[in-house]
Amino acid sequence: xxxxxxxxxxxxxxxxxxxxxxxxxxxxxxxxxxxxxxxxxxxxxxxxxxxxxxxxxxxxxxxxxxxxxxxxxxxxxxxxxxxxxxxxxxxxxxxxxxxxxxxxxxxxxxxxxxxxxxxxxxxxxxxxxxxxxxxxxxxxxxxxxxxxxxxxxxxxxxxxxxxxxxxxxxxxxxxxxxxxxxxxxxxxxxxxxxxxxxxxxxxxxxxxxxxxxxxxxxxxxxxxxxxxxxxxxxxxxxxxxxxxxxxxxx
Ligand code: NAP
Numbered sequence: 298x299x300x301x302x303x304x305x306x307x308x309x310x311x312x313x314x315x316x317x318x319x320x321x322x323x324x325x326x327x328x329x330x331x332x333x334x335x336x337x338x339x340x341x342x343x344x345x346x347x348x349x350x351x352x353x354x355x356x357x358x359x360x361x362x363x364x365x366x367x368x369x370x371x372x373x374x375x376x377x378x379x380x381x382x383x384x385x386x387x388x389x390x391x392x393x394x395x396x397x398x399x400x401x402x403x404x405x406x407x408x409x410x411x412x413x414x415x416x417x418x419x420x421x422x423x424x425x426x427x428x429x430x431x432x433x434x435x436x437x438x439x440x441x442x443x444x445x446x447x448x449x450x451x452x453x454x455x456x457x458x459x460x461x462x463x464x465x466x467x468x469x470x471x472x473x474x475x476x477x478x479x480x481x482x483x484x485x486x487x488x489x490x491x492x493x494x495x496x497x498x499x500x501x502x503x504x505x506x507x508x509x510x511x512x513x514x515x516x517x518x519x520x521x522x523x524x525x526x527x528x529x530x531x532x533x534x535x536x537x538x539x540x541x542x543x544x545x546x547x
Pocket of ligand 1: 305306307308309310311312331332333334352353354355357374375376377378401402403404405435494519
């Protein structure tokens with residue numbers, strides 16, 4: 298039996314790739330494509346898909362997830378810009394409706410490995426900075442991948458403390474040292490034409506640096522991860538929990 302799939306943001310850069318990728322898989326069936334201005338709830342009610350793949354915009358994604366869960370549909374979410382509070386809200390909704398969901402800041406398997414290697418390196422080299430590079434049309438900064446990597450570096454340090462800046466250090470241009478969120482890992486966001494999605498994590502130690510870099514050169518790089526997640530939709534539905542990060546399905 299085929300797994301039925303709806304795509305939100307179907308006319309977008311990622312959505313178009315997802316539509317083509319789902320249509321190319323014999324065990325998956327694309328039943329709905331919605332974009333800005335379409336009635337998602339009606340599409341869900343009419344087509345009853347097993348999964349809703351969402352690559353929309355930060356303002357729309359939470360409403361789409363809520364609609365999917367309320368209709369017993371598993372949201373497979375690639376849209377970035379959700380706050381930690383939003384993620385916790387989705388976790389609660391999954392439990393309330395008894396339907397699972399997947400939120401993956403990065404569906405590229407190479408990027409998932411980059412994050413895993415960064416977590417491992419942080420155990421031995423706690424001083425780290427992240428440079429993420431994306432196309433000029435990306436709305437949010439930093440990227441979801443950078444935020445997740447910072448979280449994983451903070452976990453990987455396991456108590457080892459990074460070196461403090463010297464007393465009196467200051468920025469001549471505000472923001473020159475990047476932004477800091479979880480784990481105080483500086484994140485530098487580059488937005489330039491020519492990039493799809495790249496990230497380099499630089500670790501510094503005594504007389505040495507280690508760089509771990511991943512480049513998505515084409516949006517097709519995300520599709521094996523999206524297809525993998527869609528195939529997990531029945532198991533996610535039964536699990537009734539939010540899964541955060543593609544690495545949990547590998
Ligand atoms: P995009 O080209 O702007 O596509 C977004 C699409 O969603 C557009 O067609 C947009 O329509 C549509 N849309 C807006 N509001 C909507 C709504 N309420 N319901 C349904 N559709 C709606 O952006 P993109 O480059 O494809 O990226 C989409 C998202 O995926 C971004 O958050 C990006 O950061 C993320 N992303 C994630 C990964 C990952 O691996 N997790 C990888 C790449 C990108 P209009 O153009 O008419 O507004």
